[in-house]
Structures are given as C-alpha cells and as structure tokens.
Amino acid sequence: xxxxxxxxxxxxxxxxxxxxxxxxxxxxxxxxxxxxxxxxxxxxxxxxxxxxxxxxxxxxxxxxxxxxxxxxxxxxxxxxxxxxxxxxxxxxxxxxxxxxxxxxxxxxxxxxxxxxxxxxxxxxxxxxxxxxxxxxxxxxxxxxxxxxxxxxxxxxxxxxxxxxxxxxxxxxxxxxxxxxxxxxxxxxxxxxxxxxxxxxxxxxxxxxxxxxxxxxxxxxxxxxxxxxxxxxxxxxxxxxxxxxxxxxxxxxxxxxxxxxxxxxxxxxxxxxxxxxxxxxxxxxxxxxxxxxxxxxxxxxxxxxxxxxxxxxxxxxxxxxxxxxxxxxxxxxxxxxxxxxxxxxxxxxxxxxxxxxxxxxxxxxxxxxxxxxxxxxxxxxxxxxxxxxxxxxxxxxxxxxxxxxxxxxxxxxxxxxxxxxxxxxxxxxxxxxxxxxxxxxxxxxxxxxxxxxxxxxxxxxxxxxxxxxxxxxxxxxxxxxxxxxxxxxxxxxxxx
Amino acid sequence: xxxxxxxxxxxxxxxxxxxxxxxxxxxxxxxxxxxxxxxxxxxxxxxxxxxxxxxxxxxxxxxxxxxxxxxxxxxxxxxxxxxxxxxxxxxxxxxxxxxxxxxxxxxxxxxxxxxxxxxxxxxxxxxxxxxxxxxxxxxxxxxxxxxxxxxxxxxxxxxxxxxxxxxxxxxxxxxxxxxxxxxxxxxxxxxxxxxxxxxxxxxxxxxxxxxxxxxxxxxxxxxxxxxxxxxxxxxxxxxxxxxxxxxxxxxxxxxxxxxxxxxxxxxxxxxxxxxxxxxxxxxxxxxxxxxxxxxxxxxxxxx
Numbered sequence: 183x184x185x186x187x188x189x190x191x192x193x194x195x196x197x198x199x200x201x202x203x204x205x206x207x208x209x210x211x212x213x214x215x216x217x218x219x220x221x222x223x224x225x226x227x228x229x230x231x232x233x234x235x236x237x238x239x240x241x242x243x244x245x246x247x248x249x250x251x252x253x254x255x256x257x258x259x260x261x262x263x264x265x266x267x268x269x270x271x272x273x274x275x276x277x278x279x280x281x282x283x284x285x286x287x288x289x290x291x292x293x294x295x296x297x298x299x300x301x302x303x304x305x306x307x308x309x310x311x312x313x314x315x316x317x318x319x320x321x322x323x324x325x326x327x328x329x330x331x332x333x334x335x336x337x338x339x340x341x342x343x344x345x346x347x348x349x350x351x352x353x354x355x356x357x358x359x360x361x362x363x364x365x366x367x368x369x370x371x372x373x374x375x376x377x378x379x380x381x382x383x384x385x386x387x388x389x390x391x392x393x394x395x396x397x398x399x400x401x402x403x404x405x406x407x408x409x410x411x412x413x414x415x416x417x418x419x420x421x422x423x424x425x426x427x428x429x430x431x432x433x434x435x436x437x438x439x440x441x442x443x444x445x446x447x448x449x450x451x452x453x454x455x456x457x458x459x460x461x462x463x464x465x466x467x468x469x470x471x472x473x474x475x476x477x478x479x480x481x482x483x484x485x486x487x488x489x490x491x492x493x494x495x496x497x498x499x500x501x502x503x504x505x506x507x508x509x510x511x512x513x514x515x516x517x518x519x520x521x522x523x524x525x526x527x528x529x530x531x532x533x534x535x536x537x538x539x540x541x542x543x544x545x546x547x548x549x550x551x552x553x554x555x556x557x558x559x560x561x562x563x564x565x566x567x568x569x570x571x572x573x574x575x576x577x578x579x580x581x582x583x584x585x586x587x588x589x590x591x592x593x594x595x596x597x598x599x600x601x602x603x604x605x606x607x608x609x610x611x612x613x614x615x616x617x618x619x620x621x622x623x624x625x626x627x628x629x630x631x632x633x634x635x636x637x638x639x640x641x642x643x644x645x646x647x648x649x650x651x652x653x654x655x656x657x658x659x660x661x662x663x664x665x666x667x668x669x670x671x672x673x674x675x676x677x
Numbered sequence: 678x679x680x681x682x683x684x685x686x687x688x689x690x691x692x693x694x695x696x697x698x699x700x701x702x703x704x705x706x707x708x709x710x711x712x713x714x715x716x717x718x719x720x721x722x723x724x725x726x727x728x729x730x731x732x733x734x735x736x737x738x739x740x741x742x743x744x745x746x747x748x749x750x751x752x753x754x755x756x757x758x759x760x761x762x763x764x765x766x767x768x769x770x771x772x773x774x775x776x777x778x779x780x781x782x783x784x785x786x787x788x789x790x791x792x793x794x795x796x797x798x799x800x801x802x803x804x805x806x807x808x809x810x811x812x813x814x815x816x817x818x819x820x821x822x823x824x825x826x827x828x829x830x831x832x833x834x835x836x837x838x839x840x841x842x843x844x845x846x847x848x849x850x851x852x853x854x855x856x857x858x859x860x861x862x863x864x865x866x867x868x869x870x871x872x873x874x875x876x877x878x879x880x881x882x883x884x885x886x887x888x889x890x891x892x893x894x895x896x897x898x899x900x901x902x903x904x905x906x907x908x909x910x911x912x913x914x915x916x917x918x919x920x921x922x923x924x925x926x927x928x929x930x931x932x933x934x935x936x937x938x939x940x941x942x943x944x945x946x947x948x949x950x951x952x953x954x955x956x957x958x959x960x961x962x963x964x965x966x967x968x969x970x971x972x973x974x975x976x977x978x979x980x
Contacts, residue, residue, distance in 0.1 A: 190745035191784030194738045197704045199780065220772075220780045222701050223825030227818070232958035238945060239953065242818045245705020245851065291711075299742045308723065312735045316751065317742035337719050344712050344932075351931035355940030357712070358705040358851050362940055369906035369941035379934075477825065479778055487779075570906050647744060 184208050186640075193647060195296040197246045197656045200616055201486075204632055204646060211646075214625065214632035216616045218488035221460070225475040228606040233259060233575065233598050236606055237364060240594065243608065244656055245358045246291070249284035249350065250587040251594075251608075252363040253277060258594040259365035262581030263573040272567045273367030274426045275559045279380065280354045280363055281425065281585075282556045286387055287346035288588035289502070289549040290395060292654045293542060294339035298332060300648050301402050307333035318642035323405050332401075335394045342390045349383040352376050367570035372563035381560055388553045391546070399546040403528055403539040410530055413538040413649040415631040416440070416497045419504035420614070422447065422593065424586025425555075432555060433586045436508035437493065442532075444511040448494075449584060452593070454609065455490040458483055458618040466621055470607040471580065471595045490617040490626060491609050499627040500590030500614045501653065502545040503535060516554075520547045541652040575601050587611050589654050612656040628653055691730045693865060694763040696755055696799060697737040700792045701780045701819045701828055702769025705851040706810040707739050713854035714932050721858070730865040732764070749783040749790060756802040764864065765803035765842075766857075770812035770819045771796055771834050774827030796831065797838055805864060806831055806844045809857055814846035814876070815950040822954055832876060843869070846876035850947035853928060856881045873922070875950050886918035886944050889926035905960065906941035915960040917946035920968055 189203045199220035205213040224243055228236055237255045241248035256277070260266050303322035304314040307330055324332065347357040353370045354360030362368050370376070403410060417440030425432035435447040454473055456466045461484075462476035470491075478484075492498070509517035510532075524543055525532065534540055576598060583594040590611025597605040617626035625633065628650060637643050697707070711718050716726060725731045734740075736751050743751075755763055769792070772779040777793030784790065800806055808831040811817035820828035832844045847856050860878055863870045870878035887893065895901070896910035905914050912919065921944050930936045937944055946956030955971050956963070 189784055189787075191789075192738055192744060192748065192782060194741050194744045194748060197739065199699075199782075201784075220701060221826060222772075222779075222819040222828075226823060226825045227821045232961065234960050235953075235957050238959055239818065239821075242703050242705070242850065245703035245708045248703070248705065295740060304742065311723075312733055312751075313722070313737050313741035315742060316747045318744075340711065340718055344714075344717075347708075347712050348931045348934045351934045351940075353940075355935050355937050355942050356930035358703075358708050361937045361942030361945075364905055364942075366904075367906075371906070477779075479775060570904060572904060 188643060188646065190643075190646065193650055195299065196651060196654070197244060200655055202628075202632070202646065202650060206637055209637050209640075211632050211635045211637065214629040215485050216488075216618060216626055216628050217486035218616065221477060221487040223475070223477070224608065225606050228603050230602050233262065233596065233601070233603050234365060236594075236596065236603060238359075238361070240606075240608065241359045243610065246656065247284055247288050247588050248359045249280050249354065249357070249363070250585060250592055252360055253281050254583040254585045254587070254592045254594040256363050256365050256583065257585060258581040258583030258596050260581070261583065262579040262596055262598055263365055263576060265366055265571055265573055268571045269367055269426070270568050270571065271428070271562070272372060272564055273569045273571075275563055276353050276368040276370065276372060276569060277363055278425045278427065278432075278559055279556055280350055280360060280368075282552050283346050283350035284357075285552045285588050286391075286549055287343045287350070289545050290339050290343045290346065290390075292545065293395065293399060294336045295343075296654070297542065297651045298336060300644060300651060301406060302332045302336065303329050304333055304336070318644055318647070320639055320642045321644050324402070328401050328405070332398055335398055338390070338394065342387055345383050346387055349380055349387070352380050364570070366573055367568075369570070371569055372565055374565060377560055377563055381557070384553065384556055384560070388557065391550050391553055396546050396550060399542050400524075400527060403543060406539060409538040409648065410528070410534045410540060411537060412635050412645065413541075413631045413652060414536045415499050416627045417536060418493075418496050418498040419507055420447065420493050420498040420500050420591060421504045421508050421586060422449070422584035422591040427559070433505050433509065434512055434514070435584075436512060437498070438504070438507055438511060442507075442511065444508065449582065449593070451494040452609070453492055453495070455492060455620040457621040459486050459489050460484045461489060470593060470609055471582065471597070473607050474605070475607070486618040488613050488617055490620040491614050492620050495622075497620065497624050497627060497630065498614060500611050501541065502548040503541045504590065505586060506544040506547060507535065516551055517547075520551065538648050538652040545654070577601050589656055590614060610656060615653045616655050628655070689729060690725060692733045693730060694733050694735050694755060694759050695766060696735055696752060696763060696803075697766045697768065698792075698795060698799060699738045699782065700767060700769025700796070700813055701772050701826065702810065702812050703818075704739055704768070706768045707737070709851035710854045710857055712931060713858055716858060726858070727862055727865045732861065732865070735763075745783075746785055749785040752795065752799060753785070756799050760802045762804055764861070765799050765806045766809050767796065767806060767813040767831050768809050770816050770828035771831065772819070772826040772828050773834065774825075779826035793834070796834060797840065800831070800835060800842055801840050803842050806842055807857065807860060808832065808844055808846045808848075810852055811848045811850040811947055811952055814848035815952070817850065818953060844876060845870060845872065845878065848877060848948045848950075849923070850945070850952065852948075853881070853925070853930060855928060877922075877948070881924055882922045882948060884922065884924060886921045886923060886926055886938070889924070890918055890938060891926065892938060902941075905943060911938060911941070911943045913962050914943050915958065915962060916943035917949075917956045917963065918944040920956070920965050921946045921949055923948045
C-alpha cells in the first residue's frame, strides 16, 4: 500500500481537541489537514457581559496557560479604559512574575510530561503500566543511563512545575485561573515576605532548568539528530513581544520572513480566513477587531473549528522559536549568547533550528531567559509603591491586548458599547500554528511542517506526533483512516 | 524513582481502574490535580493511595503515552471487560447540540466518537462517576449564556438518558486537588461520601466561605474595600462568599500559599451551580436574595 491516509484521533499529550489527517504516498507525507474538533464559543459567551468579567472568563479558554489570557485581557481592558501609560512599575513587574511563572510551568510540563514520552522509554523504567502503555513501539533510542535519568527528571519535573504554580499563586491568589491580574494593575502588594518566598522557589526552578531541562533537551537532540532536519514548517515567524518593563517590553515584537529578514510588526495586517473552517464565509478575511464568530457545521470543504489567522496574507509560525530567532536578529545579547552556544554545542547551523529539536531547544532556552530575568525583576519591586490605578468603566471603547504567551503570540480585541462587551475576539497561538488552509489554499504551519516528511514505520508513525507536539499545540487531535485511493472511510457519524 | 522491580504489586493490592474523560473544558481541572501535594500526582499514578488499594489510570488524554485508535480501544475494552468495576472521572462539559457534533473525543475505525456518546456508554457501565469541575458538574463555562453548543453537566445528561450510575459532583473552576483526592480515597475505602443537595461531598463543600473568611471581622465592622486589592471586606466589589459553600478559607490553595480572598479578589462563586451566569458580574455586589430570585425564574437551572 503506497498511498494511504492516516487519522490519529485523539492526539494525546497536548491540550484540547485537534485533528490531523495526513495523506502518505511512497512513505512521504503529501498532504496534511489540521482540524480543531471542539467548539465552545467563548466569543459568543462573552458578549453583553461586564467587560471586567472577560479578565476572569477568558482564562477559562485554557487551563494550562490561563495566566496569559488574564494578561492579554488586562492589556486589552487597560487600553479600552484609558489606562495604558498609567500602570505602575510594581504592577508591571507583578504581572510579569505571574506570567513568567506560567511560562516556566508550561515549558517544563511540555517537555517532560507532554513531549518526552515520544523519546524516553518510560516502560523500561517504571514497567508495563497505564498510562505509560499502550504506546507507539520501536524508536526509543536513548542509552540506558540517559533514559533512566530522563525518567527520574520526568518525576522531578512534576514537583518543579507544581512549585512554579505555587510561586505564581503568591501574587496570583490561586492557579489555574489566577485572580491577581486585573485591569489597572494587580491585587497583591509586594511585601518583603512574598518577595522572599517567590525568590527562593524561583531559585530552585532555575537550578532545575540549568541542570536538568537544558541538558536533557540537548541529550535528546544529540541522540535524535535526524529530528534537527525535519519539521521545518513555513519559515515565516511572528511575535507580539511581551513582559512590559519601564516603557518597553523584554521580548520585542517582530516579523521574520523565510529568508531571515526582520521587519516591524504591524498588527493591522492580521486577518482571519474561514474558507476551510466551520464558520460562515461572510466573516472571512477580516481583522480581529471587526471579526465575528458565526459557526456553521455543515460546510463543504471545511475541516476545522480553528480559523486561519494570517499576517499580511502570509502563513506564519509563532512560539518560542519565533521569539528566539526574532531576538537573535534584533541582536539581543542574552538571546544571541544562548543561541550561539546551543548551535556550537549541537554543531548545527542556524537554519537547523527550524526543526522538531530546534523548537524544543528554543523553548528550553526561553525558559532559562525568562527565569533568569524574573530574578532581576523581583528585586526591583517596591513595597511602598502602588499596584493599582483606578478607572471609570467607559460607555463606548475599543481595546487591543497583545502579548507573548508560552505557545506563541496571543491577542485579545474588545469593543465596548453601553458599558458592556459588544464584541470580543481572541487569536490564540495555536490558532496560528494549527490553522487549516487559508482562502488561497496555503496550508497552516503544522500542516506545512508535516508535508514532505518520510514515515519510516507505518504502524508507529512517530514522525507525525513528534512534529505536532514540538509546536506544543493547545488542543486535542484526531487522525482518521482512509482507503488507498484516498476515498474517505471516515465520515462523521454521531454515536 | 520507582523501578520496575519494586513496583510489581503483591497480589493483595487491589487495583481500581479509572478512566478520565475529557469533555468541553480547558484541562484546568487536570492541571489543578497535578498541583496535589499529599498525595502527589506521582503517588496517584504509581502507589497505593490508601493502603492495599491503588488507582490504575487507564486513560487520561493529557498524560497517557499512546494516541489514536489504540487509546480509544482502551475505552471500549474497559467498559466491556471491567463493566461495573471502573471509576469514571469526567472533566469538562458535555456538548449536546446537533447530537454532540461540537465536541469529539477521538476516532475509531473511521467513526468519530462524540463526547456525548462516549459519556453515555462509559457512564452506563461505570461503578461511579466523579464529575470534576464546574463544567462537568453543572455545565459551567461552556454552558454559560447563550450556551452555543448546548452544554450540560453529567447528571443532567444521565437524567435525560435514564442512566442510574451514582454521580459525585466535585465542582470548582478549577476544583482544589484535595477535593478530588479526598473523594477518591473515600471510594477506595468503600465509603460513599455524604452529599449535599447539589451532589457535592459535604466534607469539602459543607460551610459557607463567609463563615470562615479572614475578612469577616471587616464585614461585621462595616469596613469595605473600594477596589479589589484594598483592605476590608470585598462584598461591595462583588465577593460571592456569602453564597458559596467551600472550604477554601481553611484549606487555602497551591500548597497553602494563597487563595482568592486573601489575594484581595472577590470570591467568584465557582463551586456553585449558578456559576458563572448568576454569580456575575464578578465585580458587582449581588445579594444572596438576588441570586435566589434569579434561580426561581430560571427554568434552566440545574439546582
């Protein structure tokens, strides 16, 4: 059977519900379809509510990275309430510490608990028990010692990610779904005891990143060197920047074209196509501030509940890889040093970062940069300075909140009328990365990363799941079986 | 690290199989349970949670090694071979509009498995169901107005389909990890927890937040916060602690580090069936009487 299709459903160890269908010819992926299979309708639920409630409710989009939705929505409301420029340095730092803590928990969780079981032979270490089996069999290549160490770090990482949340809760109140970030600032004051409690948890996490996370990623990348060559993707990158400090941001916004050319971000160039999504065609091609979400489940050619965000009409990837490459091209010294030493350690060229292992490595380096910088921020907190600036709810207003999120770039857009939410739109990082084809027929970033990949073992298509998981998608996936001629056996059937 | 050798269970250890079904949710309940401290998540996966009994977590989409058909087969196999013997933990709401089309769980032999269909099959054959979180208990966030996908809680779906498997609601957005692990321990010890009138274990949801609130003295003195984060009782800035039954004030969150009201935020009422529609606007004062009068006029209420 030379020509066949796969549908893997569910793709586990990601957040949410996503579907991937790949068409394979002579062992090479020719076509890939990424499809979100759960629709909850947040944008519809948020309509007519008190704008401040978006700050709490939008976090419920994702329980793995709710803090960043709180951040994006607070920035969006700050903008709408006329508070931009009035947020105190203390409030900015505390928001950064909350968001940074979630970056650390998200990146550590992703590598050890979501991705690692594709490389680490946990069965060898803990025995043939659920949930570590059943699984794909075969391609577990780590030598015994590294395998054992990585499994031990899997367990240790459970504690470390938990402590990242405890650290977050010091200023966020609780986690998941923090209550500390609000429009105008934050609710917790930076007292000396909180600063110390935060700092010492952070120190332990930094030690883990330096001594376990980064070395483990490098060990896996060296063993699976062929994964520095596959999963390249579209080559275009985008990031909104994030972590406000003084009048700047720690990560600076930017856009990179496939030829590694850097340009300035212009958020007006963002649009969302829906030709291949289960939404009304009347809403296609609009900027998110003017966009609507009108579901339509019976639609020819549609295969996803995700829209197709595009920048200046182009397919772009977002995420830690994008941020590291943008920072490198902006000559940001910390990023340059880390990336240069990674390239020499792995003996690879910059282009090889556009790969399965390159994304894992970029994520690990980003965790280190964020953690190290958080240690600089926390000592700048001033227990005597305010953390909140008051405001009046406007009757009519517009707002935009753009921020770096663990999985890429996150945007919230609001329109307020009669002091209620008239329209709320969210474009999450995974909407960019797991988007279906756009109106011009160009496949999304994950789809492009899959196309052209050779599948070595048809029964255990490791390549497919390793490529998908390196993007850290925020959905749960699906993969269906189709006959050799490409005729679909898998029609939608309601059970 | 538990090794292969010392992990092999002596024959006296009883294994309770468990399936963790992901509905229309955000995975926040799972992440909250990852934050458990005593026992830790590692203990839940590998060890005897109560002496002599351990949970065998056969299916959890966010942590399990396998994917695709092989894991959907785990579901089918469990409901057939372990009928009446497994515990079903449901996270997330159940989309029922258009026969469940808005949420699928996976694909087996070319057929989409809807969350609704899977819940009906797995629920009918389970020993007991724990509806974990606001969404699976009462519909929660996706069921908020206008409820675009017809989301419902587990008990409501069971009622409509005459499924009689006992359901324990462990609500919260997310629930505290102790609330789940304590409920599991009760079941492993062979005891059905005593439930209140909305199906929650009284052990965790037995007292009003307001009764144990550290800001109660401020309320009594009439000292009220003007903004979240201010000192004083948060009633005027929307606190729903006067309506909400949970032990957050005593237990606290994230290893006892903090909790909503301590952090200066009003309680959102996230463990109540009326969350989020009737406990919001979150930052506006709403009296218990206001909420109760809305429930009486709202026929959709699941209370």
